[in-house]
Amino acid sequence: MEHVLTILIADDNPSDRILLKAILSQFGHKVITAIDGQDAIDKFDPDTIELVCLDIKMPHKDGWEAALEIQHLAGDLFVPIIFLSGIADPIALSNCLRIGGIDFISKPYNPALITAKLNAIVRLLVMQKTLEEQRDALSAYNEQLLNDQDVAKVVYENITHSNCLQDPALSTIHYGTHTFNGDVILAAYKPNGGMHILLGDFTGHGLSAAIGALPLADIFFDWTRKGFLMRQILPEINARLKNILPANMFCSAAFIDVKVNNKSIEIWNGGLPDLLFFPSAADKPVRFSSKNLPLGVLSPDAFECEIDPISFVPGDRLVAFSDGVYEALDSSGQMFCHSVLHPLYQGDIDAEHSLDWLVDQLETEGVLKNPHDDISCLSVRLDSNIGIDSSEQEIRKGHDEAPADFSFEYVLNADSLRNTDPLPYVLQILTTVPGLSSFSSQIFMILSELYSNALEHGVLKLSSAKKSSSDGFVQYYDERERRLSNLVDGYVKISVKVSSDLNSRSLILYVEDSGSGFDYHSVNYDMSNTELLYNRGLALLDQLCSKLEFSKGGSAVTAHYQWQVGGLG
Amino acid sequence: MVESFIDKKTGCLTIQIKGRFDYSCHKAFKQAFSKGSVVSSYDVDLSEATYLDSSALGMLLLLRDHAGAERSKIRLIHANNAVVEILKMANFHRLFVITE
Numbered sequence: 001m002e003h004v005l006t007i008l009i010a011d012d013n014p015s016d017r018i019l020l021k022a023i024l025s026q027f028g029h030k031v032i033t034a035i036d037g038q039d040a041i042d043k044f045d046p047d048t049i050e051l052v053c054l055d056i057k058m059p060h061k062d063g064w065e066a067a068l069e070i071q072h073l074a075g076d077l078f079v080p081i082i083f084l085s086g087i088a089d090p091i092a093l094s095n096c097l098r099i100g101g102i103d104f105i106s107k108p109y110n111p112a113l114i115t116a117k118l119n120a121i122v123r124l125l126v127m128q129k130t131l132e133e134q135r136d137a138l139s140a141y142n143e144q145l146l147n148d149q150d151v152a153k154v155v156y157e158n159i160t161h162s163n164c165l166q167d168p169a170l171s172t173i174h175y176g177t178h179t180f181n182g183d184v185i186l187a188a189y190k191p192n193g194g195m196h197i198l199l200g201d202f203t204g205h206g207l208s209a210a211i212g213a214l215p216l217a218d219i220f221f222d223w224t225r226k227g228f229l230m231r232q233i234l235p236e237i238n239a240r241l242k243n244i245l246p247a248n249m250f251c252s253a254a255f256i257d258v259k260v261n262n263k264s265i266e267i268w269n270g271g272l273p274d275l276l277f278f279p280s281a282a283d284k285p286v287r288f289s290s291k292n293l294p295l296g297v298l299s300p301d302a303f304e305c306e307i308d309p310i311s312f313v314p315g316d317r318l319v320a321f322s323d324g325v326y327e328a329l330d331s332s333g334q335m336f337c338h339s340v341l342h343p344l345y346q347g348d349i350d351a352e353h354s355l356d357w358l359v360d361q362l363e364t365e366g367v368l369k370n371p372h373d374d375i376s377c378l379s380v381r382l383d384s385n386i387g388i389d390s391s392e393q394e395i396r397k398g399h400d401e402a403p404a405d406f407s408f409e410y411v412l413n414a415d416s417l418r419n420t421d422p423l424p425y426v427l428q429i430l431t432t433v434p435g436l437s438s439f440s441s442q443i444f445m446i447l448s449e450l451y452s453n454a455l456e457h458g459v460l461k462l463s464s465a466k467k468s469s470s471d472g473f474v475q476y477y478d479e480r481e482r483r484l485s486n487l488v489d490g491y492v493k494i495s496v497k498v499s500s501d502l503n504s505r506s507l508i509l510y511v512e513d514s515g516s517g518f519d520y521h522s523v524n525y526d527m528s529n530t531e532l533l534y535n536r537g538l539a540l541l542d543q544l545c546s547k548l549e550f551s552k553g554g555s556a557v558t559a560h561y562q563w564q565v566g567g568l569g
Numbered sequence: 570m571v572e573s574f575i576d577k578k579t580g581c582l583t584i585q586i587k588g589r590f591d592y593s594c595h596k597a598f599k600q601a602f603s604k605g606s607v608v609s610s611y612d613v614d615l616s617e618a619t620y621l622d623s624s625a626l627g628m629l630l631l632l633r634d635h636a637g638a639e640r641s642k643i644r645l646i647h648a649n650n651a652v653v654e655i656l657k658m659a660n661f662h663r664l665f666v667i668t669e
Contacts, residue, residue, distance in 0.1 A: 203627045204592070247634040248627030252659065271659040293660045297630060302639075323623070323658075335651070373622075 003122045006030045006048050010040035010066065011055040011084060016107060020053065020084070023111050027118070037061030046074045050125060053105070055084045056092065064099055071100050078128050080121055149207070153180065156210055160184050160217045164195070169386050171355050175324075175368060175375040182209025183322050183376040186217055188224040189387040191427070192445035194260040196224045196233070199272065199378050200253040200295070201322040209374075212251060212296070215240050227424040227444050230257040231305050234268060234295070238303045241296030250296040254320050260384045261449070261537060264311040264473060265318065270294045273326035273337065276344070277310060278317040278351035285319075285347055286310065311473040312382040317351040319344075324375035325358065330365040340365060355379045402434040403500030410494045414487045417455065423447055426494060433498055435505065435565050442544050443507070446559055449537045450511040451492065456480060458513030458555055459490040490514040507561040517554030571597035573604075580609035584632075586618040590625040590652075598628050602635055611636055616647035621655050633664060644668060 007029050011017040021031045032049070034040040038060040044052065052070055054063035061069075067081050083096040083104040096104050102124070103117055164187050165172060172185050182202040189195055198220055202209040216237055223233045234255055241251060252271030259265065267275055270292035276285035291306035298304075328336045340361050343349050349357050358377055362368050367375070408429070412422055427444050431437040456462045460483045462476065495510040523538050542548050547560040570587040571594050584601045586594065602611065611632065615621070633641050644666045648656065656667055 201623070203623045248624070248631040250627065250630065252623065273658065290658050290660055293663060297664070327622075
């Protein structure tokens with residue numbers, strides 16, 4: 001026998017004690033002896049003693065009393081106890097086993113029987129030890145895992161929550177089935193006002209679902225901040241997810257672009273239940289169903305952006321939810337989309353309280369108690385001031401005073417007009433100017449107004465009068481799409497000049513297009529007529545710039561923007 | 570539950586789903602299409618599938634990848650209305666042939 005045990009023997013009969021010690025020592029075991037029950041308890045050390053042999057009849061606490069106290073001392077450790085007995089009374093012997101003994105050895109001792117029993121006990125101890133080691137390893141592993149999850153959760157939440165979800169225009173609900181949530185709601189202000197919102201639902205739940213949210217959020221925030229458009233951000237997210245996710249994972253999502261300068265939203269839906277647009281003036285919501293494959297399914301060259309535009313008036317609402325709501329089962333086992341959600345689709349629910357109503361329904365039908373999918377809902381109260389005040393950044397003083405003096409010219413011909421959006425690149429160069437990054441939202445707004453005027457009215461010859469109704473608005477954008485894709489001739493020239501004079505800095509943006517110009521003398525800069533769906537762009541520009549000049553019959557415009565540095569201390 | 574059989578003449582592998590088509594089918598579904606025999610086309614028979622979740626959509630994409638992505642020949646057949654609705658919401662009719 002290879003395994004050497006440390007054994008405690010208690011027997012008040014010296015000859016029995018010495019005999020047993022001799023037999024056990026013969027096999028190499030280390031033996032400690034005690035002369036009675038109390039002595040055994042005193043000598044018992046749970047950390048070293050691996051087996052205890054107790055005579056039943058002893059003075060100062062008998063074997064049974066000693067056994068109970070020793071078990072108590074051993075606590076969680078398993079220390080087998082064997083009773084030694086000269087008696088053959090079956091009831092006394094069964095009592096030994098009942099109080100926790102694992103076996104008994106009857107006197108007189110038979111060395112062959114003792115050897116066999118010890119072998120059995122050693123096997124038991126080895127098995128016990130292995131189990132304890134596995135248990136400890138498992139709990140250490142589990143602890144490590146929980147710790148890792150906690151760290152990952154912090155990182156995950158920092159990345160996915162570094163957004164503007166607290167904006168008063170947004171209300172959201174979020175119920176996860178795991179520590180990690182496979183649903184994400186992201187919202188970010190655009191540099192020129194307005195907001196990008198994304199509601200995404202990754203395949204599966206838990207950590208494996210959450211992991212894809214990191215690159216998604218990363219691109220979403222970074223590209224929005226840099227001024228990229230929804231049409232540019234979506235293909236990038238799709239390509240990145242396609243690249244990194246396994247084939248069976250993807251992200252059903254809705255992307256909403258809130259454009260405040262022309263009071264419209266654009267909706268891209270890939271695999272989510274219908275988004276609902278509630279015009280305050282109509283009874284029923286307009287439904288925007290999924291027209292795209294989810295993100296991360298198609299290869300970059302096959303990816304398409306099927307986008308629906310709609311114009312809004314302040315107070316209209318947009319509601320979106322993940323399929324955790326749509327496919328939730330009501331108490332009768334029917335899916336929500338076929339039962340509970342009906343009144344919402346019929347317009348019987350007050351749009352403003354639709355989220356509270358949804359939570360009530362989820363609660364009443366018992367979905368929240370036992371959700372088997374992550375649940376997310378989003379409601380946006382549309383308004384033309386979204387992202388306007390809040391995008392105002394703190395103006396830093398002091399180190400932004402270094403003068404800058406440069407100019408460049410960027411000419412886009414037909415092919416490039418079709419395929420690129422130059423604005424993020426121009427903005428990127430401009431924000432390298434010390435101090436100008438504080439004004440990037442205004443600069444971006446000026447740039448994008450100038451550019452879209454040049455492109456849409458100049459090059460594409462679209463008349464903004466078309467935008468005067470909601471329907472016309474959609475037609476306008478369809479027409480814009482059509483003309484742009486068929487464009488063969490035309491250009492937009494952007495020229496930028498930054499100069500410094502003492503504490504004054506100036507930026508001159510000159511934008512010229514190949515169009516035939518327009519009657520700029522009749523432009524109405526009055527912003528008060530907010531009912532007009534069009535022509536608000538120029539009024540806005542006029543307010544932002546210190547000077548706005550037209551030339552070349554209206555086909556060229558120069559915007560002067562000025563700011564001061566240091567002067568105020 | 571997943572069952573599959575191959576028509577040796579046409580080289581068409583039929584994978585039949587019974588009951589809920591969700592993550593519990595993952596292993597069996599993967600095994601069904603990666604058996605190694607020569608297959609020229611696939612039919613996924615959904616006539617007895619009562620429900621399908623996003624991990625099932627994921628499995629269909631796995632099959633599509635396995636079958637050569639754009640070059641794959643996969644039909645999703647006999648799906649009930651609820652299942653077709655989910656497939657359509659994900660716009661899977663652009664990736665698979667869906668027949669009644």
